[in-house]
Amino acid sequence: MRDRIVGGRVVPDRRKAYRMEPIHAIAEPFLKELYPRVARRPSTDDEIQPWRTCYDEIWRDHSDEIVADIHAFADVHPVDEQRSDGAIKHWASGCGEQFGNHHTDMLGDRFYYCIAVHVSLLTYVKHMRELRARMHCEHGWHRVIERFHDACSGQPGFGFISASEKWGGLNLVYRCDPAAQEHCREAERVAIERASHICEKCGLAGGLRRSAWRKTLCDRHWLERSKEGSLPDEGV
Ligand SMILES: [Zn+2]
Numbered sequence: 331m332r333d334r335i336v337g338g339r340v341v342p343d344r345r346k347a348y349r350m351e352p353i354h355a356i357a358e359p360f361l362k363e364l365y366p367r368v369a370r371r372p373s374t375d376d377e378i379q380p381w382r383t384c385y386d387e388i389w390r391d392h393s394d395e396i397v398a399d400i401h402a403f404a405d406v407h408p409v410d411e412q413r414s415d416g417a418i419k420h421w422a423s424g425c426g427e428q429f430g431n432h433h434t435d436m437l438g439d440r441f442y443y444c445i446a447v448h449v450s451l452l453t454y455v456k457h458m459r460e461l462r463a464r465m466h467c468e469h470g471w472h473r474v475i476e477r478f479h480d481a482c483s484g485q486p487g488f489g490f491i492s493a494s495e496k497w498g499g500l501n502l503v504y505r506c507d508p509a510a511q512e513h514c515r516e517a518e519r520v521a522i523e524r525a526s527h528i529c530e531k532c533g534l535a536g537g538l539r540r541s542a543w544r545k546t547l548c549d550r551h552w553l554e555r556s557k558e559g560s561l562p563d564e565g566v
Pocket residue numbers: 529530531532533534536547548549550551
């Protein structure tokens with residue numbers, strides 16, 4: 331099924347898989363907007379753009395560290411409201427300092443490392459907001475689902491379709507090529523297992539509660555939900 335046009339607006343096909351390209355490539359618009367001098371590429375073969383070269387070299391040599399710093403930010407700021415531009419900038423400059431402490435021979439490069447973390451975090455957060463439109467559960471599980479997405483992103487044919495709560499458990503729908511099935515199934519198993527110990531409402535430790543309904547909740551939200559559930563009987 332394709333995207334449909336309804337009343338002049340594009341309505342996306344919800345079954346279409348959501349794919350995220352490598353973050354280095356898709357961070358380019360934020361780099362151009364915020365650091366235009368660094369973003370500028372040489373226009374001729376002879377021209378040298380030292381800022382651009384330094385930035386590309388940071389990605390070439392330290393992409394694993396950059397990606398780890400992005401995921402660490404998302405773990406510490408699991409709720410979307412916490413992921414403000416100010417919090418992102420603060421995190422990026424902290425990562426730049428850490429980089430300088432670990433690589434004392436490359437002190438000058440921490441400026442470019444900081445930029446790389448800054449623009450890729452802005453990109454990551456933007457994409458996770460798009461991903462959240464496909465999460466049909468409470469926000470306590472959002473980070474679990476993001477981590478599943480991060481684990482599978484880049485696997486052959488991987489595309490995220492949706493996540494939802496079903497019988498109190500996490501239900502994931504995605505596509506991938508046969509070559510990626512084993513990897514994605516394992517990531518799916520890990521995510522479902524993780525969600526089974528996390529309150530769907532708030533993200534704190536929880537467990538499966540069974541009564542007239544099934545939900546994975548912490549003690550506080552279980553009590554709240556139980557009270558809600560008993561309201562219709564109270565006047566009897
Ligand atoms: Zn809770």
